[in-house]
Amino acid sequence: MLLINCPWCGERTQSEFAYVGDANVVRPDPDTVSDQEWINYIYIRSNPKGVHDELWQHIAGCRCFVKVRRDTVSHEIIGTAAPAGKIDGREA
Amino acid sequence: MTRYSIFSLARNAFNNHRDWPAAWRSPEPKAEYDVIIIGGGGHGLATAFYLAEEHGVTNVAVLEKGWLGGGNTGRNTTIVRSNYLLEGNAHFYEKSMKLWETMSQELNFNVMMSHRGVLNLAHSDPQVDAFQRRGNAMRLNGIDAEYLDRNEIQRLVPLLDCSDNTRYPIMGGLLQPRGGTARHDAVAWGYARGADARGVDIIQNCEVTGIKRDDGRVTGVETTRGAIKAKKVGIAVAGHTTQLCQMAGVDVPIESHVLQAMVSEPIKPCLNTVVTSGAAHCYISQSDKGELVFGGDLDGYNSFAQRGNFPIIEHVVASVCALFPAFSRLRLMRTWGGVVDMSMDGSPIIAKTPVDGLYLNGGWCYGGFKATPGSGWVFAHTIAGDRPHALNECFSLERFATGCVLDEKGAGPVPGAH
Numbered sequence: 001m002l003l004i005n006c007p008w009c010g011e012r013t014q015s016e017f018a019y020v021g022d023a024n025v026v027r028p029d030p031d032t033v034s035d036q037e038w039i040n041y042i043y044i045r046s047n048p049k050g051v052h053d054e055l056w057q058h059i060a061g062c063r064c065f066v067k068v069r070r071d072t073v074s075h076e077i078i079g080t081a082a083p084a085g086k087i088d089g090r091e092a
Numbered sequence: 093m094t095r096y097s098i099f100s101l102a103r104n105a106f107n108n109h110r111d112w113p114a115a116w117r118s119p120e121p122k123a124e125y126d127v128i129i130i131g132g133g134g135h136g137l138a139t140a141f142y143l144a145e146e147h148g149v150t151n152v153a154v155l156e157k158g159w160l161g162g163g164n165t166g167r168n169t170t171i172v173r174s175n176y177l178l179e180g181n182a183h184f185y186e187k188s189m190k191l192w193e194t195m196s197q198e199l200n201f202n203v204m205m206s207h208r209g210v211l212n213l214a215h216s217d218p219q220v221d222a223f224q225r226r227g228n229a230m231r232l233n234g235i236d237a238e239y240l241d242r243n244e245i246q247r248l249v250p251l252l253d254c255s256d257n258t259r260y261p262i263m264g265g266l267l268q269p270r271g272g273t274a275r276h277d278a279v280a281w282g283y284a285r286g287a288d289a290r291g292v293d294i295i296q297n298c299e300v301t302g303i304k305r306d307d308g309r310v311t312g313v314e315t316t317r318g319a320i321k322a323k324k325v326g327i328a329v330a331g332h333t334t335q336l337c338q339m340a341g342v343d344v345p346i347e348s349h350v351l352q353a354m355v356s357e358p359i360k361p362c363l364n365t366v367v368t369s370g371a372a373h374c375y376i377s378q379s380d381k382g383e384l385v386f387g388g389d390l391d392g393y394n395s396f397a398q399r400g401n402f403p404i405i406e407h408v409v410a411s412v413c414a415l416f417p418a419f420s421r422l423r424l425m426r427t428w429g430g431v432v433d434m435s436m437d438g439s440p441i442i443a444k445t446p447v448d449g450l451y452l453n454g455g456w457c458y459g460g461f462k463a464t465p466g467s468g469w470v471f472a473h474t475i476a477g478d479r480p481h482a483l484n485e486c487f488s489l490e491r492f493a494t495g496c497v498l499d500e501k502g503a504g505p506v507p508g509a510h
Contacts, residue, residue: 021506
């Protein structure tokens with residue numbers, strides 16, 4: 001069981017959260033974006049074996065998005081923050 | 093290769109089965125091969141087998157970082173089916189199904205293919221409509237499909253709760269009678285033995301750590317057992333497709349997720365078909381040993397861990413017990429997880445890559461096992477002729493750029509949703 005520290009609600013079990021995905025995906029400006037950049041935005045994810053920054057949503061709690069830094073091999077949660085916040089600890 | 097038969101069995105019985113030869117060699121890697129296949133699971137071994145058998149390419153090595161079939165080949169729930177709606181999928185999986193039908197004879201290895209039928213349960217009116225539509229599409233594509241009403245389902249699966257007040261009311265179901273299960277390890281072993289007999293080198297405990305290129309063309313691989321040159325390299329590694337492709341500078345539309353499965357204690361035969369419920373998120377069958385084998389959804393987050401967490405186990409077990417109340421008396425014996433490479437449209441990639449001589453077979457989501465023979469067959473064709481077969485043209489890497497995605501479920505570019 002993953003325990004995710006919601007910045008607003010405190011530590012809660014994973015079953016209160018929905019997984020959103022890669023936290024590094026940024027929607028490009030559709031007016032200036034190239035085709036390749038748009039394709040990458042839609043389809044390409046970092047998918048690292050190791051440290052991964054990802055978004056979860058606390059759907060059975062405050063419904064806020066939470067940024068989680070997690071190891072995809074050990075499932076260890078290194079830290080959490082608000083989506084625009086900074087997480088200390090091992091970098092991706 | 094010693095042919096397995098009633099006569100070889102009898103002959104070896106005279107000396108207590110002490111003189112059976114090894115089913116395949118364990119050679120040292122050569123300095124150079126025509127083709128290197130990365131990944132010694134069912135898909136990689138089938139590819140090597142068909143390269144030798146269909147295309148006469150025998151200077152081939154299969155490199156496996158662990159042991160044969162130790163990845164997802166040995167972790168799936170062994171279900172074989174071809175009940176797909178979309179054109180590209182239907183023809184490809186039906187080719188695979190036809191190969192399953194003759195596999196034991198072709199490989200001279202009993203893969204215990206059991207055509208016990210695969211039944212998808214419909215729990216709502218829209219599902220009834222969708223299943224009938226898919227059944228019609230399958231029949232138009234020459235694939236067997238039968239729509240069953242609730243009474244017919246109750247007769248086929250007596251233990252299923254088809255009453256009016258069950259948690260998941262059963263309105264009907266789509267049966268593919270030729271679907272079923274096969275012994276997953278035997279598939280890897282059978283293809284390994286067949287490939288080895290045709291000259292393929294199968295090299296275990298040999299992890300690929302780099303893919304060497306020169307001027308946009310593959311020249312070989314770096315491994316934990318030294319560098320090996322190759323004219324062509326095929327990747328068939330399931331969960332680690334992203335990492336292998338990155339070694340060659342190729343980005344793939346894939347996320348790796350963990351999928352769990354589990355078995356109950358063994359009991360007497362009580363379930364003679366494969367029952368699946370997309371709405372309740374579970375699928376269940378009974379193995380020849382008597383264990384009930386079941387699985388469900390992904391854990392839902394990126395993972396390379398080959399193990400999952402408890403909420404999904406609880407969810408799957410709850411679904412199974414709702415459908416089959418009698419099974420609530422059983423104890424769970426084992427659970428495990430496999431790392432699956434979820435593609436962005438839920439369909440696999442069997443294609444050339446932007447690097448000359450590098451070929452990709454991946455993105456199988458959680459449907460790779462049933463595709464094993466067909467996947468090897470078309471991947472061998474793609475590698476040998478440097479162009480895809482008509483059956484895998486639709487599984488190109490470019491489809492994400494051109495918009496020709498093959499999204500069977502209509503879930504959109506959310507890998508965890510397929």
